[in-house]
Structures are given as structure tokens and as C-alpha cells.
Amino acid sequence: MNELNLTTAWRDPEVARGLLARIERAVAGYRGEMTLMEVCGTHTMAIYQHGIRALLPEAIRLISGPGCPVCVTPVDYVDHAVALARRPDTIIATFGDMVRVPGSSSSLLHEQARGAQIRVVYSPLDAVALAARNPDKQVVFLGVGFETTTPTVAGAILAAEKQGLTNFSVLGSHKTMPAPMAALTNDPELQVDGYLCPAHVSTIIGVNAYRPLVEQCRVPCVVTGFEPLDMLRGIEMLARQVIEGRAEVENEYSRVVKPDGNPKARRILETVFEPCDATWRGIGIIPDSGLKIRAEYADYDAIRKLPVNVEKPVEHTGCQCGEILKGKVRPGDCPLFRTACTPENPVGACMVSSEGTCAAEYKYGC
Numbered sequence: 314m315n316e317l318n319l320t321t322a323w324r325d326p327e328v329a330r331g332l333l334a335r336i337e338r339a340v341a342g343y344r345g346e347m348t349l350m351e352v353c354g355t356h357t358m359a360i361y362q363h364g365i366r367a368l369l370p371e372a373i374r375l376i377s378g379p380g381c382p383v384c385v386t387p388v389d390y391v392d393h394a395v396a397l398a399r400r401p402d403t404i405i406a407t408f409g410d411m412v413r414v415p416g417s418s419s420s421l422l423h424e425q426a427r428g429a430q431i432r433v434v435y436s437p438l439d440a441v442a443l444a445a446r447n448p449d450k451q452v453v454f455l456g457v458g459f460e461t462t463t464p465t466v467a468g469a470i471l472a473a474e475k476q477g478l479t480n481f482s483v484l485g486s487h488k489t490m491p492a493p494m495a496a497l498t499n500d501p502e503l504q505v506d507g508y509l510c511p512a513h514v515s516t517i518i519g520v521n522a523y524r525p526l527v528e529q530c531r532v533p534c535v536v537t538g539f540e541p542l543d544m545l546r547g548i549e550m551l552a553r554q555v556i557e558g559r560a561e562v563e564n565e566y567s568r569v570v571k572p573d574g575n576p577k578a579r580r581i582l583e584t585v586f587e588p589c590d591a592t593w594r595g596i597g598i599i600p601d602s603g604l605k606i607r608a609e610y611a612d613y614d615a616i617r618k619l620p621v622n623v624e625k626p627v628e629h630t631g632c633q634c635g636e637i638l639k640g641k642v643r644p645g646d647c648p649l650f651r652t653a654c655t656p657e658n659p660v661g662a663c664m665v666s667s668e669g670t671c672a673a674e675y676k677y678g679c
């Protein structure tokens with residue numbers, strides 16, 4: 314099957330109708346409402362884009378979790394990037410979304426308007442090339458994201474070392490799964506009955522990475538792909554686990570995700586990074602949920618290498634991003650949604666990022 318057919322096949326309306334009928338039948342006798350959380354920004358976008366929430370029976374409530382890497386990055390990280398951008402000898406290299414995320418009193422976009430050198434890149438290796446072309450500048454790459462992107466950042470650091478570059482570093486705020494899923498499962502204010510596990514992250518960490526979570530928290534998990542039929546199959550598998558009282562990790566996306574993930578990518582990641590506690594916007598500090606650059610690579614760690622004064626972090630009044638990221642409120646519950654906060658003038662990270670819940674609801678509606 315060629316690529317076009319493969320995509321088309323996973324969007325077949327007839328098969329979708331059949332899956333929806335199966336989901337209806339599965340939950341027909343279920344008393345109450347089950348809450349299923351997707352922990353992946355791309356899943357969030359797919360759910361909104363294909364109107365999946367509206368197609369499901371009332372017994373299933375889908376909520377979005379902390380799966381957007383830009384959204385979960387705390388405000389003090391943005392402030393740190395702003396402080397680095399203000400150094401006259403520094404170029405900030407970043408993926409596009411980070412440029413518009415508001416910090417406490419500024420953003421990289423504002424700093425760029427004031428003369429700071431900000432470059433949008435499409436890969437961490439682009440930032441290494443930028444450093445090679447600008448030997449008189451310090452090039453700092455903003456390293457945010459989950460296990461999907463961290464191996465490429467590790468690869469960029471190794472490439473910079475191989476090229477002997479002394480003007481490349483990373484301001485890291487890397488996060489890992491499934492630690493926040495355990496934190497949310499243990500939150501007494503939030504009853505999550507099951508997780509649609511992220512697909513991209515799972516290609517790296519593998520299905521087996523969720524087994525401790527499932528065993529310790531007794532919460533059902535299904536690794537799910539991004540196409541509409543993937544999503545419906547994943548929801549059906551998850552609903553069946555909830556109904557049958559099972560808590561297992563199942564793999565809907567077996568055509569891509571393997572039990573042990575991608576060991577080579579993990580080896581590169583572990584060469585450069587080590588686990589650390591991390592702060593998640595809206596959730597707080599979660600032990601061992603982040604990755605920091607190992608001491609051996611301190612020369613590529615902007616935090617150690619380029620000390621700056623960072624302002625005291627201030628969250629924007631009224632912004633509900635923290636509660637959105639925990640699945641406790643929907644974008645429409647935020648008083649700023651569609652009024653003070655729009656994609657053109659975002660107040661919070663969830664409206665900035667292309668994977669943010671507020672941006673998805675703004676674009677596609679409920």
C-alpha cells in the first residue's frame with residue numbers, strides 16, 4: 314500500500330461509522346460517565362479537527378492533558394530565554410511557537426522588535442549550522458519538548474562537539490512521559506479513567522514504558538495513532554478496559570510503535586541527558602519528569618555557560634492555562650478566551666502553540 318492509500322485507508326468514513334457503532338454498543342450498559350484523557354498535542358488537534366468529541370456517546374468524556382511541549386513550559390523558562398536574548402552577543406534559535414509565548418513582562422517577539430537576534434529554525438542541527446556561520450556570537454537553541462525531540466537535541470550537541478564549536482549551547486526544558494500521567498492519576502480533584510498515550514513519544518520510549526504506571530496506578534492505557542480511525546479504535550479499546558475493570562497497556566498503533574520503542578534514539582538521548590525533577594506549567598514540580606544536560610556536556614548547557622539575571626516569574630492574571638493542562642477546565646471556561654486571548658494576540662501558551670487546546674478550540678470549535 315502506498316503512502317496516499319495508507320492515509321486514505323485510516324480515514325475511511327464507512328469504517329469510522331462501524332467503529333462508532335461498536336463504541337456505542339460497548340458503553341450501552343455503562344452507568345455514569347468515563348473520563349478519558351489524551352496526553353498529546355497532536356491527538357488534541359486531531360480530536361478537534363475531525364470533530365471526534367461530538368461523535369462519541371455521552372458516556373465518554375474526552376479531556377485534554379499536558380501533551381503540548383510549548384504549553385507545559387513554565388513562564389520562568391520564557392523569562393530566561395528573554396534574558397539571554399537581551400545579551401548583545403547572543404542569537405536565540407528556536408522553533409516558531411516559542412517566539413510568541415508571553416513571559417512575565419516580555420516575549421521573544423517583543424525582544425526581536427527591540428533588536429534582539431531571534432532565528433526560527435526547523436531542526437536543532439540548523440542551530441548548530443547557525444553557530445558555525447557566526448563564530449563571534451553565542452547561539453542558544455531553546456530545547457523544549459518530550460522524548461520525541463530530545464534525541465535530536467542530543468544529536469545536535471554531539472554534532473557541535475564533533476565540529477569543535479564553542480559557541481553553541483542549549484537552554485533546556487525537556488520533559489518526559491509518563492511521569493505527569495501518574496501525577497494526574499493521583500490528583501484527587503481529577504478522575505481520569507484511562508489514557509490515550511502519545512504516539513510520537515511512544516515511538517521512542519515504547520509500549521513497555523507505561524507498564525509501571527499501569528501497575529502502580531491501576532489506570533488503563535492505550536497507545537494510539539493520529540488518524541481518525543486510530544483515534545476511534547484507541548477510544549474503543551480504552552472504553553472496553555474501563556468497562557471490564559482492566560488496567561493494561563495496549564497498543565493500537567502497533568504498525569509504528571514497538572514494545573521497546575527506539576533503543577538507538579534513547580541511547581543518544583541518554584548519552585547527553587540525565588533525569589531531573591521538572592516544573593510543569595499548571596502542575597508544578599514532578600520528580601524525575603525532566604531531562605537535564607549531563608555535567609560532561611556542561612559547555613553546551615546555556616544555564617551553566619551563560620549566566621543571566623532572570624526576572625521574578627509572574628503568571629498572567631486570569632489565564633487558566635494551568636487548569637487547562639490538567640484537564641480541569643475547557644477553553645470556553647476561561648474568561649479571556651476569544652476576547653482578550655486570540656491566536657493573533659495570545660495571553661497564554663495554550664493559545665500560542667499549534668498543539669495547544671485553546672488554539673485548537675479557537676480554530677475548530679468544540
Ligand code: SF4
Nearest residue numbers: 633634647654661671
Ligand atoms: S484562553 Fe488564553 S488565557 Fe485563557 S487559558 Fe487559554 S491560553 Fe490561557
